[in-house]
Amino acid sequence: MPTESRALSRVDGPNNQLLGSLDPDVYRRLASQLELVPMIRDQSICLPGSKLSHAYFPVSCVISLVHMLEGGATGESAVIGNEGMLGVAIFTGGYTMATEASVQIEGNAYRVSAEALMDEFNRSESTRNHLLRYTLALFAQTSQTAVCNRHHSVQQRLCRRLLLTLDRLPGNELHLTQEQIAITLGVRREGISEAASRLQSVGLITYKRGKITVLDRNGLEAYACECYQVVKEECERLENTPALPRKQHPYSVERRRRVRPPPPEVTRLPRH
Amino acid sequence: MPTESRALSRVDGPNNQLLGSLDPDVYRRLASQLELVPMIRDQSICLPGSKLSHAYFPVSCVISLVHMLEGGATGESAVIGNEGMLGVAIFTGGYTMATEASVQIEGNAYRVSAEALMDEFNRSESTRNHLLRYTLALFAQTSQTAVCNRHHSVQQRLCRRLLLTLDRLPGNELHLTQEQIAITLGVRREGISEAASRLQSVGLITYKRGKITVLDRNGLEAYACECYQVVKEECERLENTPALPRKQHPYSVERRRRVRPPPPEVTRLPRH
DNA sequence: ATGCTTATGTGACCGAGCGCACAGACAGCC
DNA sequence: GGCTGTCTGTGCGCTCGGTCACATAAGCAT
Structure with a gap:
């Protein structure tokens, strides 16, 4: 630099x-x-x-x-x-x-x-x-x-959003309120409350009045949707000159009704 | 041209x-x-x-x-x-x-x-x-x-999507199946079936096996969400050189909790 | 301490849209 | 004509997330 x-x-x-x-x-x-x-x-x-x-x-x-x-x-x-x-x-x-x-x-x-x-x-x-x-x-x-x-789901998107923010900052603490997150995800504040509470109960994060601490980054990735990785990889690819070849995506809309991709491995937390 | x-x-x-x-x-x-x-x-x-x-x-x-x-x-x-x-x-x-x-x-x-x-x-x-x-x-x-x-809602987005397509083609007929629309909107085909049926029943469109005819363009705009106009205006603004000033948007996230904008006038069709 | 503001937790109820499982209906093709 | 594949209509149960209505708690100022 x-x-x-x-x-x-x-x-x-x-x-x-x-x-x-x-x-x-x-x-x-x-x-x-x-x-x-x-x-x-x-x-x-x-x-x-x-x-x-x-x-x-x-x-x-x-x-x-x-x-x-x-x-x-x-x-x-x-x-x-x-x-x-x-x-x-x-x-x-x-x-x-x-x-x-x-x-x-x-x-x-x-x-x-x-x-x-x-x-x-x-x-x-x-x-x-x-x-x-x-x-x-x-x-x-x-x-x-x-x-x-x-x-x-809200929970998946919450994980994605936390990871994206974490990538842009040093350390593992985020000064964010549930209300702020709710605005970005376009959901109710209560929805964030519930999802965050679940993430805390399995030990991925802890939080308290506007400060979120990520305890298990890998765990959080597992609960996030694929979108986090997709965005991250595209960013990294484009940071390099000349362009790295992009990973081929196996799916095609053209074939949607013919070749259904395999069902996703569900890595979701139970509601309670 | x-x-x-x-x-x-x-x-x-x-x-x-x-x-x-x-x-x-x-x-x-x-x-x-x-x-x-x-x-x-x-x-x-x-x-x-x-x-x-x-x-x-x-x-x-x-x-x-x-x-x-x-x-x-x-x-x-x-x-x-x-x-x-x-x-x-x-x-x-x-x-x-x-x-x-x-x-x-x-x-x-x-x-x-x-x-x-x-x-x-x-x-x-x-x-x-x-x-x-x-x-x-x-x-x-x-x-x-x-x-x-x-x-x-699916219905609002359907209207938006029909209008966007219509703007890009001459005439008022669209060769589109419900399945194709469902893919773009990311919803079930059945959902499009229901919404389209409602639009047809109030005389905005008619359709038959992959061909949609728009009968009342203005009516369709009234049922579409604001997003159609927003996208259209931004396109038109950017087609001009130098840039036209953009309409100021009255809302601000900064003030979300303080100054709530007035509730929207609901222009939705009843479900049945 | 005593409040006040902001942040978070919870519960009851409801509705849009999903998954699934069909039933028609139209069009092209032999 | 009849067959077949594609397109469309409908019903039912379910779930996520929304609305509404509070309760609790943590920080901050006086």
């Missing part, structure tokens, strides 16, 4: 991986324009439809892209942490996003003006490659979430 | 809007490389993980991006028609997609090799702008679908 800039070396935590993947000279130019800003919990970085003045590269915070429907129902389309950035809409055109971006877990982020980012984007193919690869990873995450929301 | 190429003027139906939005000289160069290919129903254009050799610009067909989960459950993340293209993964890096793309409604499409498309993408900022704007529109659609899947 580059550490050229004095401003950047102030940070004690890990840096942002997407920034770190840029070519050294690009990074050097950008570094002089980066500001380290504190991101406070539940802060709305940008409301849906408002123009993005800056792109944010999380260092120790986690940002959630959330939709709110008429009537107040909510749902998240993607999580952003130190692997990526908030603001792909800047270089994909439009400067505005359809979703609200809010800080789910407090921490720091680097930010850079939309204009400076666009300059670099237009300046080199390599920079475009990195930023657009991340865009594709974000797309994959959103896309998987769409299907996950449709088919997986 | 440009009609420079002899090859292109053979088409009787409408051309592809994304192609048509490109600068005339870019379009001219691409046109010589475009092939008009027939897209047959349920054909899988690319399996998840396989490399995209071509980008496809639908003219009279509709393509669906579908996920299949372990166990065979399915769900669509986006619809692509003559407003856009299949293959944004080509220029966003990786050349491979995480989803399967299959032809939902037969017709024609232009295709161009991935390399030729990349050449143009790197050649001008204007071309990048157009292609990336469409990418953002696709992202917005996927993102909205994620939340829609979570909160809206």
Whole structure:
């Protein structure tokens, strides 16, 4: 990870991986324009439809892209942490996003003006490659979430969501309330309460008033739906240049009625 | 819409809007490389993980991006028609997609090799702008679908899906079976049967063995969830250069518990 | 301590949509 | 014509998660 800039070396935590993947000279130019800003919990970085003045590269915070429907129902389309950035809409055109971006877990982020980012984007193919690869990873995450929301249980999605957050932070503690999780998963707070209680009773996590501690990461993966692995693998694949070949997926919609895949091995907890 | 190429003027139906939005000289160069290919129903254009050799610009067909989960459950993340293209993964890096793309409604499409498309993408900022704007529109659609899947009824989503398809085709007939729709919405075929039957009984549509005729487009919009309008408006906004300002969205997750938005006006059909 | 606010636990009831198991009905083909 | 495969309609029991309505508890300020 580059550490050229004095401003950047102030940070004690890990840096942002997407920034770190840029070519050294690009990074050097950008570094002089980066500001380290504190991101406070539940802060709305940008409301849906408002123009993005800056792109944010999380260092120790986690940002959630959330939709709110008429009537107040909510749902998240993607999580952003130190692997990526908030603001792909800047270089994909439009400067505005359809979703609200809010800080789910407090921490720091680097930010850079939309204009400076666009300059670099237009300046080199390599920079475009990195930023657009991340865009594709974000797309994959959103896309998987769409299907996950449709088919997986609250408990499975809770596990997935905890793991995704954990991957973006050091340590094994998450400062999250059940209400916050409920908003991202688009379910009732009580639903999270029940699912979390079950996970605690089998020793996967402990939690207490807004702090969740993951005790058994592997166990949590076993209870999560496949979506966690799918998203994670796609992210890792796209972080590498040139692209790694992707694992072939054995199923095809074309054959849905003919070749049914084998039933899944159910790894669900009993209700009580 | 440009009609420079002899090859292109053979088409009787409408051309592809994304192609048509490109600068005339870019379009001219691409046109010589475009092939008009027939897209047959349920054909899988690319399996998840396989490399995209071509980008496809639908003219009279509709393509669906579908996920299949372990166990065979399915769900669509986006619809692509003559407003856009299949293959944004080509220029966003990786050349491979995480989803399967299959032809939902037969017709024609232009295709161009991935390399030729990349050449143009790197050649001008204007071309990048157009292609990336469409990418953002696709992202917005996927993102909205994620939340829609979570909160809206089968009937609402059926209406949304019919309207999205209708927008991408001339006329008011859709060659779609209930089974195909069920796959995209990720529900049982029987569920579509019930919802469609209700829509027919109030005179919004008629249908018969794989052919759906929309009788009352406005009525259908009233029964659809908000997601249809949201996606449509975002697409229209992004088709214009420079970007039109986006309608401000009145809700904010930040305030979810404090300022509850007013309850929605329920425009749902009774179950029977 | 004494409250107050925020976070979490629980239970009763209900409804949309699922799985399953059929029964018709239409279209193409020999 | 009759056969066959595809498409559509219907009923029944079940379950997850939603709504509503509280109870409890942990942290914080005075």
